[in-house]
Amino acid sequence: MRRIISVLMENEPGALSRVIGLFSQRGYNIDSLTVAPTEDQTLSRLTLTTHGNDHVIEQITKHLHKLIDVVKVVDLTEGPHIERELMLLKVKAHGAQRAEIKRCVDIFRGQIIDVGTNAYTVQIVGNSDKLDAFIQAIGDADILEVVRTGVSGLSRGEKALRL
């Protein structure tokens, strides 16, 4: 099953390599990963998506917690949560294609953020499924380049991952 795991850790050099090393060392998967400092500059927040059975996920969260630099770990998928990912795409756009792509971007509530004679750069935000669906909708052939941030997420309500 797909899981979103959120990690609050010391904003120290080397902390990220320990997290990544843990995954490769123990044969766990990382499907996406995003990390940046939080409002407290001494901490960074890392969100990763992974998949595995309950046993594997349990070991992953326990091992993450065991890392000395890790302050807190939460499996967001255990409860109600919000997830978002941002995608930038460069697509071929000329002639009739231009209107077609524009319509598609509107349907997905994206924005065209750069316009060239033969290409658009599109920005879409949503959960990962929505981004996948957009790629499907415009068809591979027209895509020049795709970059995705990976998933960020929070649990719903007042629950917060903090010190």
Added chain:
Amino acid sequence: MELLSGGDIVVRALKDAGVKHIWGYPGGAALHIYDALFRQSDVQHILVRHEQAAVHAADGHARSTGDVGAVLVTSGPGATNAITGIATAYMDSIPLVVISGQVPSAKIGEDAFQETDMVGISRPIVKHSFLVKDPADIAGVIAKAFFIAASGRPGPVVVDIPKDITDPNIKVAYEYPEKVKIRSYQPTTKGHTGQIKRAIKTLLGAKRPVIYSGGGVVLGGASSQLTELARLLNAPVTNTLMGLGAYPGTDRQFLGMLGMHGTFEANTAMHHADVILAVGARFDDRVTNTISKFCPSATIIHIDVDPTSIAKTVAADIPIVGACDVVLQEMIDQIEHSGKRPDEAAISEWWKQIDDWRERHGIYTQSRYEPSGGSIIKPQDVIKALYKATGGDAYVTSDVGQHQMFAAQYYLFDKPRRWINSGGLGTMGFGLPAAMGVQMAHPEAMVACVTGEGSIQMCIQELSTCTQYGLPVKIINLNNQALGMVRQWQDMQYSSRYSSSLYEDSLPDFIKLAEAYGHVGMKVTHFDELESKMAECFALKDRVVFMDIYVDRSEHVYPMHVAPNGSMRDMWLSKTERT
């Protein structure tokens, strides 16, 4: 506040961390620290002959005392040579602080002379690591390193220090922190009360309980609690290879080691148990045999300080995260308070069954191997002779192979921290340097290194360190002229095709070799001289003695789990007998 250079701070911080001995080897990037060592006398540096040995020696010190072992190496080759030692300590959860010199900060990343990314290379085999960026951070980092190494589940910590950080011309204020606090690291010690209650209820209701205890009981200093609880429950106890000595080996309730080379009674009792209390043990594959067939009718209670050890390979019915001394004490208190006792009739039935197993195939109730005689010396008899000569009271280190298993089976350790071996990594070459570490920490004690002619050659250069520092360890070389453990597997699985497990007459004359280093060599080829030579060896209190004992080349270690697809109770009992 005092102003000191980085090099001096390293040494002062080591002293303030309680270090008396540091094992190491100098080189460019560490020379400022070596100079600081020279100018003081609180911390003694012991010069080994290879960095791997420095780590094993500090490890032997740590295993035999419970203190954190300390190591100092230079960058590049010094650091990489230390890696095997660090991995050995990591696998067995041994507390070490390994300080490595690094190229100057400004040169990091330039492929500078003797540069290697020590923090990167060691990352998967350390509990934590630090790269020091400022001389003002050294004391705090070293204090943290010692705290992390020793607390929770112990382990090795690397502190990598670039050369400019120890520059004698840059002085900063020195202050060793009185207390270390790390907001992201708070190991659990007290177990969950509700879980402990459930565990007690299950144990008191058990009809066929077994206590399976491991290295965590040694590491956590919980031998007395373990013994007391076992007595209260009148339950049989088995130890892993790492747990030997945590429960007295000569006690009636002790079944011997369990696992691949465990005793018939320990493995069979595990298989039939209805309740297993696992404490400080990690259900290693050398213990469990095939997981799906492991102890089919047991309710498993698992106490471990590290949550990742619980339910890693075998699911726990009652997991308890906590330090074993605290949790076991709480269990004892609660049982005593409740006034309840286990089901006496059921337990005595269980003991009857176990005693029957012991009678039938036990290695302690009968001789399970052909007798020694003439020029045939059975390796098992060497361990028995060692036991006799030392009154069962020596520190015994070992290398890896058949000799290690014979030592584990036949030297009955009554005290924890007496049996010093590499279990998790199985590092040949561990025995001699570990023995040096033990001897340095216990100058008056008898220290024996049980080894094989294969393993001893992996760190034999340390005979020179023994000479320099007067470390009178006794080397008991079970010379079977083969990589015996490998050969045993080749006998059992490869129709005796001895691919690279023999040396073709290339073995050195160990007696001359020992003498070349200034030590005493003794060759034993006949069984009738074994006991007297062994006694003679230990009578030479101040000398290193290398006993080269020619043992039966064809002997195998039994029992041995049937694998693959065997359960705990499926064992070879000899070359021809199977359960």
